[in-house]
Each structure stands twice: as C-alpha cells, then as structure tokens.
Amino acid sequence: MQRSRRALIELVAFGTLALLACRGPEPKTGRSSVTTAPSSSVSGPTPRASTSAVATAASTSVPPSASLAPAASVAVMPLPRDDSALALAGARRAAYLRDLTTLVNMDSGTDDAEGLARVAAFAERRLRELGAEVEVRPAPPSAGKLVRATFRGTGTRKLLLLAHLDTVFGKGEAARRPFRIEGERAFGPGVADDKGGVVLVLHALALLRERAFRSYGVLSVIFDPDEEKGSSGSRDLIGTLAAEQDAVLSFEPPDGERVIVATNGIALLELAVKGRASHAGSAPEQGRNAALELAHQVVRLKDLGDVRKGTTVNFTRLRSGERLNIIPDQAAATADVRYSDPSELSRVEASARALVSEHLVPDTTVKVTVDARRPPFARNPASERLALLASRLYLGLGRPLEPVAMRYGTDAGFAYRPGHDTPAVLEGLGIVGQGLHTPEEWADLESVVPRIYLSLRLIELISAGDEISRTRAP
Numbered sequence: 001m002q003r004s005r006r007a008l009i010e011l012v013a014f015g016t017l018a019l020l021a022c023r024g025p026e027p028k029t030g031r032s033s034v035t036t037a038p039s040s041s042v043s044g045p046t047p048r049a050s051t052s053a054v055a056t057a058a059s060t061s062v063p064p065s066a067s068l069a070p071a072a073s074v075a076v077m078p079l080p081r082d083d084s085a086l087a088l089a090g091a092r093r094a095a096y097l098r099d100l101t102t103l104v105n106m107d108s109g110t111d112d113a114e115g116l117a118r119v120a121a122f123a124e125r126r127l128r129e130l131g132a133e134v135e136v137r138p139a140p141p142s143a144g145k146l147v148r149a150t151f152r153g154t155g156t157r158k159l160l161l162l163a164h165l166d167t168v169f170g171k172g173e174a175a176r177r178p179f180r181i182e183g184e185r186a187f188g189p190g191v192a193d194d195k196g197g198v199v200l201v202l203h204a205l206a207l208l209r210e211r212a213f214r215s216y217g218v219l220s221v222i223f224d225p226d227e228e229k230g231s232s233g234s235r236d237l238i239g240t241l242a243a244e245q246d247a248v249l250s251f252e253p254p255d256g257e258r259v260i261v262a263t264n265g266i267a268l269l270e271l272a273v274k275g276r277a278s279h280a281g282s283a284p285e286q287g288r289n290a291a292l293e294l295a296h297q298v299v300r301l302k303d304l305g306d307v308r309k310g311t312t313v314n315f316t317r318l319r320s321g322e323r324l325n326i327i328p329d330q331a332a333a334t335a336d337v338r339y340s341d342p343s344e345l346s347r348v349e350a351s352a353r354a355l356v357s358e359h360l361v362p363d364t365t366v367k368v369t370v371d372a373r374r375p376p377f378a379r380n381p382a383s384e385r386l387a388l389l390a391s392r393l394y395l396g397l398g399r400p401l402e403p404v405a406m407r408y409g410t411d412a413g414f415a416y417r418p419g420h421d422t423p424a425v426l427e428g429l430g431i432v433g434q435g436l437h438t439p440e441e442w443a444d445l446e447s448v449v450p451r452i453y454l455s456l457r458l459i460e461l462i463s464a465g466d467e468i469s470r471t472r473a474p
C-alpha cells in the first residue's frame with residue numbers, strides 16, 4: 001500500500017517534471033521583486049549540486065500526460081448505466097453538432113472583442129432559455145466579456161461548471177477553415193478547445209431540464225473570455241466563486257478517454273542586470289559589463305529546478321547590448337518556471353534571491369522578479385474521488401476513463417484551493433480532442449454522447465450528495 005502510493009507520487013512527479021507550455025503568452029500579474037546591493041566580490045559561483053539534471057530532464061521527451069490510474073489491484077466498480085440518460089444524450093448529438101458548427105464558425109480570439117461578443121450573446125441566449133439568471137460582465141483588462149449563469153435548485157450542493165469562449169486564433173481564421181467533419185473527426189478553430197466544451201455544458205444543462213432535475217442547491221456556469229491568455233480578467237471571479245462550491249467541473253478537452261486531476265503552475269523568473277556603459281575599445285575598464293554579469297547569474301541559477309518535485313526552471317530568453325563597440329549597461333534574462341507543488345514557487349524565488357547576491361562583475365546590480373501567471377492544480381484527494389466517480393460512470397458505459405496529470409495550465413488552477421477539502425475540482429470534462437492551438441486541431445465526435453452522459457450524471461450524483469459522490473473525506 002505504502003509502496004504503491006509512493007509509486008503513484010513518483011509518477012506524478014515524473015509526469016509534471018518536464019511539462020512544457022502549450023498555452024499562449026499570458027499577461028503579467030503577481031509580481032514581486034528584490035534588488036541585491038552592488039557587490040565588489042569577483043569570486044566564482046558557490047558550488048551547488050552542479051549537475052545539469054534539470055535541463056536534461058526538461059529537454060528529454062516525456063509523454064504529454066502521465067497516467068495516474070489506480071494500481072491494477074484496485075478494482076473500479078462500474079456504476080449501473082442510466083439507460084434513459086444515455087438515450088437522451090444520444091438524441092442530443094445532432095443538436096450538439098449544429099451548435100458546435102455555429103460557434104466554431106464565429107472567430108473569438110482572446111483579443112477579438114467583436115467576435116467574443118457574438119459568442120457570448122449565443123451562450124447568453126441559450127442559458128436564458130434554459131431558465132438561468134444570466135449576467136454578461138466586462139472582464140478588464142481582457143477584451144471580451146464573461147458570461148455567468150446561475151440556476152437555483154431545491155437541494156444544498158453547490159456546483160460550478162467552467163469553460164472558455166476564447167481561442168488562440170485571429171480574425172478570419174473561421175472563414176479560412178470553417179467547421180467540417182471527416183469521418184468521426186470535426187475540424188475548425190477551437191473545435192475542441194474550447195467550443196466543444198462550451199457546447200457540452202449547454203447540452204448537459206438542457207438535459208437536466210429535460211429530466212426536470214433540480215436537486216442541486218445552486219448550479220453556476222462561467223464562460224470566460226480570456227483563458228488562452230491567462231484569464232487575467234476572470235481569475236478573481238473564478239477563485240471567489242470556486243471557494244463557495246462543493247465541486248467545480250471544468251470542460252477543457254482531454255486528449256483521449258481521460259479526465260485531468262492535476263495541471264502545472266506557470267511562472268516567469270526574470271533577471272535584470274544594471275552595469276555601466278563604456279567604449280569597448282578606448283575605455284573598457286571603465287565599464288561594468290551587464291551581459292557578463294547576467295551570464296554569470298544564469299549559470300548560477302540554472303539548477304533551481306527540482307526533479308523530484310516536478311519543478312523545472314529553464315532560461316529561455318537573454319537580451320543585452322545594442323552597439324558592437326559599447327560595454328552594455330543593461331542585460332535581462334527570463335526563465336520559464338513550471339511547478340506542481342504550490343510551495344515550490346516561493347522556494348525558487350528565495351533561492352534565486354540568495355544566489356544573485358554574489359556577483360562576478362563589481363558595481364553591478366541584479367534584480368530578481370517572479371511573475372506568477374497560473375497556479376498549479378495540484379493532486380489532491382477530493383479531485384481523485386471525483387475522478388473515481390467519473391471512471392465508474394464511464395465504466396458503466398463499458399469505457400475505461402483514465403485520470404491523468406497534464407502539462408498545461410488551465411482555469412482549474414484558479415479554482416483549486418491548496419489545503420482545502422472543497423471545492424473538489426475535476427478538469428478535462430470537455431470533448432476529446434488533439435492538435436490544440438494548431439490548424440490540425442480536431443475533436444473526436446465519438447466522444448460527444450458519452451461525454452454529455454458523463455457531465456449530466458456527474459452533476460446529478462454530486463447534487464444528490466450521496467455516499468457515491470461525496471467529494472469530502474469521510
């Protein structure tokens with residue numbers, strides 16, 4: 001038992017170890033910084049564990065997701081199939097495809113206020129027809145508006161459904177390659193990420209209505225307009241609302257028959273060096289070479305990652321110098337930081353601050369800034385209980401469902417609260433898809449019906465608050 005648990009933990013560390021970005025650039029937030037005093041020391045770097053294990057690990061190819069399936073000895077018992085729910089989900093397929101066509105054919109890049117307004121208006125109308133109170137509110141600094149819907153039921157449980165309206169594609173993309181179907185694959189900008197998820201939420205809600213199901217306390221929906229750029233205008237509401245929930249279900253696309261129980265946090269570590277300019281030919285000794293000091297610090301900080309904890313720190317951009325004959329007085333470097341343990345970011349920052357206090361070039365200053373963009377959705381028991389419930393529902397359909405840790409960051413990171421039992425967060429409930437953020441993106445239409453069924457039954461069972469669906473520890 002102990003051993004298999006440790007193996008699982010190691011697997012997560014491996015899975016999140018070298019997980020690389022697949023999200024677009026994100027706005028800067030959460031900065032904190034420190035400037036070290038100039039130092040006249042010219043001593044070399046303090047010896048540290050000077051292996052290049054981190055860099056090596058980060059550049060080693062790893063699977064895009066790590067399986068977190070229970071050991072084979074742990075039997076996952078299927079939940080009996082609800083035939084009436086499955087029949088209703090099946091009957092929704094054609095309508096689902098019609099709505100998906102409509103949404104995919106509307107451009108809604110994160111900076112496209114007009115396109116996002118059209119998509120939001122579509123969602124707003126649908127949600128009102130389904131009986132929700134709907135609010136469409138600005139989400140500054142983002143261009144688009146956020147759609148929030150509230151359904152009030154007869155029970156006590158609170159649930160939040162999350163999906164995003166924006167895509168990574170610019171204006172004109174939908175006209176260039178409109179929605180199309182080949183076999184059981186659908187193509188078009190955002191078809192899986194995340195138009196497929198938005199439409200899935202709408203149809204799961206429609207089925208709840210068809211079944212006259214209102215046993216939840218409050219069922220909320222957020223469709224945000226800026227997930228692809230870090231949710232800077234939505235993250236506060238997602239976090240505040242999530243804190244009141246028993247469960248948060250997020251509808252990003254999984255890459256197969258999977259649900260996501262952990263995602264990485266993303267941050268940037270920035271170094272800014274100030275030196276003194278001087279002519280490189282006639283008076284180099286009067287200069288203080290910022291580029292040289294930066295190179296020194298990059299080498300000192302290269303091992304800040306922690307393989308065991310799945311933390312990576314990789315310098316990806318260095319800048320210095322404008323003229324070939326001038327000793328540069330400015331230099332800057334940025335490292336991409338990925339982490340799955342929420343405490344790791346402060347550890348990385350503190351270590352960086354300590355390390356940059358020792359300089360190679362006298363009279364230079366080195367400023368360390370940490371830009372926290374997206375917190376991790378760390379592995380936790382409540383999410384795993386929810387994943388188990390999802391697996392049991394899927395098994396009832398004769399399909400396996402694998403819980404995985406994914407390499408990217410999503411809104412689940414803003415919903416997850418480290419150290420709290422609630423909400424139980426589950427990610428990856430959207431339509432199955434691959435090739436996200438590329439023109440090859442496709443959605444697996446075979447997953448439409450089982451995924452509508454899964455969302456519907458999850459909402460029903462969590463609302464019922466019975467033993468099967470409890471998200472809190474006993």
Ligand SMILES: [Zn+2]
Nearest residue numbers: 193194227252
């Ligand atoms: Zn997405």
